[in-house]
Amino acid sequence: MKQTLKQGMGILLLALMGSAGFTATAQTLETQQLEGEAAQMPVDTGVPVFGASLFRGAFKDQPFAGFNPSYRITVGDQINLQLWGAYSFSATLPVDPQGNIFIPEVGPVHVAGVENGELNAFVLRHVKRVFKNNVRAYANLEASQPVKVFVTGFVKNPGLYNGYSSDSILYYLDSAGGIDRKSGSFIDVKVQRNGRLIEKINLYNFLVAGAMPPLQLRNGDAIVVGPRNGAVTIEGAVQQPAQIEFIGPSTHLAEMLMVAKPDPQANFARITQVIDDQQQATYVPLEEALSTPLYPGARVELIRDNEIQSISVKVSGEADGPATYVLPYGATLDELLAQLQFKANADRDSIQLYRESVAEKQRVALERSLDALQMEVLTRQPNTDLEKTAQKDNAAMIQSFIKQARKAQPRGQVVLANTPNAGTMLLEDGDELVVPVKTSTISVVGEVVFPTSLVYNDRRTLEDYIELAGGFANNANQDELVILHLDGTISRIEDSKFDNRLGDALRPGDEIMVMPKINSSELQVTKDVTEILYRIAVGTAAVLSF
DSSP states (O other): OHHHHHHHHHHHHHHHHSHHHHHHHHHHHHHTOOTTOOOOOOOOOSSOBTTTTSOSSTTTTOOOOSOOTTOBOOTTOEEEEEEEESSOEEEEEEOOTTSEEEETTTEEEEOTTOBGGGHHHHHHHHHHHHOOSSEEEEEEEEEOOEEEEEEEESBSSOEEEEEETTSOHHHHHHHTTOBOTTTEEEEEEEEEETTEEEEEEOHHHHHHHOOOOOOOOOTTOEEEEEEOOEEEEEEESBSSOEEEEESSSOEEHHHHTTTSOBOTTOOEEEEEEEETTEEEEEEEEHHHHTTSEEOTTOEEEEEOOGGGOEEEEEEEESEESOSEEEEETTOBHHHHHTTOEEOTTBOGGGOEEEOHHHHHHHHHHHHHHHHHHHHHHHHOOOSSHHHHHHHHHHHHHHHHHHHHHTTOOOOOEEOOTTOTTGGGOBOOTTOEEEEOBOOOEEEEEESBSSOEEEEOOTTOOHHHHHHHTTSBOTTBOTTEEEEEOTTSOEEEEEGGGTTSOOGGGSOTTOEEEEOBOOOOSOHHHHHHHHHHHHHHHHHHSOOOOO
16 A cells, blocks of 8 residues: 555656646646736745745846857847958948848848848848859857846836846846845746737746746836735755745645655645635645645645655665665664674774764754854943953954854764663664774874874873874863764863873774863853864864864
8 A cells, every 4th residue: 555655646746747747837827827916925934935046146247248049130239241352341230220231232131030140141142142253251240239128026126227138037137136035926027018018937937947938138128027926835855945936816736846846755745724714734645735725825844754654874884785775664773783794894883873863953052052152242241441352352253263163064973882772773764874994093183283193002191192293282272182982972081181091991093182272261251162162073073273
């Protein structure tokens, strides 16, 4: 039953995702437009409006006046013409209001509408009608016609913008600051000429399939962005969570998923929306949800339901076999280890497990600590002018540290050592298991003169290793060292034990981490920064300079 369910869903989604299907659906969306609909403000769901990142200057900074073989010559273009042989002539000829260029001894030649790639051959044929022999011609478009185009409607900066007739409407929309994501429509963009509609554009076709209708603009044309239509929020197990716009009183999830592509393992949908003034929530299989009517403001979360799916775990390092293991939901670490074939140099006692959910929790905890530190520094009130100057310098230093610290990427390591029941731990989809190689080195990192790796010697002390790395750097905290063991556990060693042999407290593969010294006159700030530094060191296996 489960297999049949997955196969049916896969076939349905495959049919939906075809390019022909998308085009047909896009046309359906367009033909359902109800003229005169008021702009609808998007619900602040925290999910971005689909297409909102389109206008960030990439188009307005790249005007196009170069050679385009498909460009059709129009009134106002400049044509470079050279004739040589029995008759010589060289000039730049404008295309007049009748669409002609005037060639001496030949007369007017109507070039308006001729494709740029065919221009030279077209002009040469007309010249040959007069000069049968010994006259050759070369004609090329000097530049597309400069034009001024109105951009109005629901854009950030309506106005009249300069460009070329060959420029895309994306160039003009970007010049106007882009479509207002709160009130403008990405699927209702009109191009008007002398009050007549000459093209209606759905930018979703460009965003999803790269399709943009060929269009040459003229002086005085107007690009009009209509008001935002109804929208549905799609999130969860999709490739691009987004608020997706549609035309008409309702739509279906199948149409929305042509824009926000679903995760291949998505099999259920949670739908929340208001129907007849009452909020309703449903949790249904995805193939059933595809045909469920969705109304403006609906929120859909696609889910990979763990009850009817497998999980995949990546395995790397000193183990033979596949790089990814597919296991049933609810599989334990012991069940995975039983399938592994360890290489001779594998360090089985230091197996490492990395988990994205743990990394996310580490990121959240770090961000909260940094936010609290920033608030502490910015809100502290000095009592004297001397304190004010000192606090200003201190705040600048802390802000620089915070900027660096926000770039730290926690690894999400789950520590398996010293846990008798670690083997019974349930694995999660996306876990990564690393089997390290047995090593005979010790790494010294952080605030030392020469960060390096050294051959492990059980007779050496921490002090010996620091000396072999060139000694402490000027900014080193010499009161305490952190040892990060290969299995993810840590040891903090005070300076009174630097000259002691540590026995099992220091093992091959360990990293001796020399932390930076905090030069702050404020006790609480020093404490907070120290905590953050240790959290980064343990979570990322790297020492952040201060």
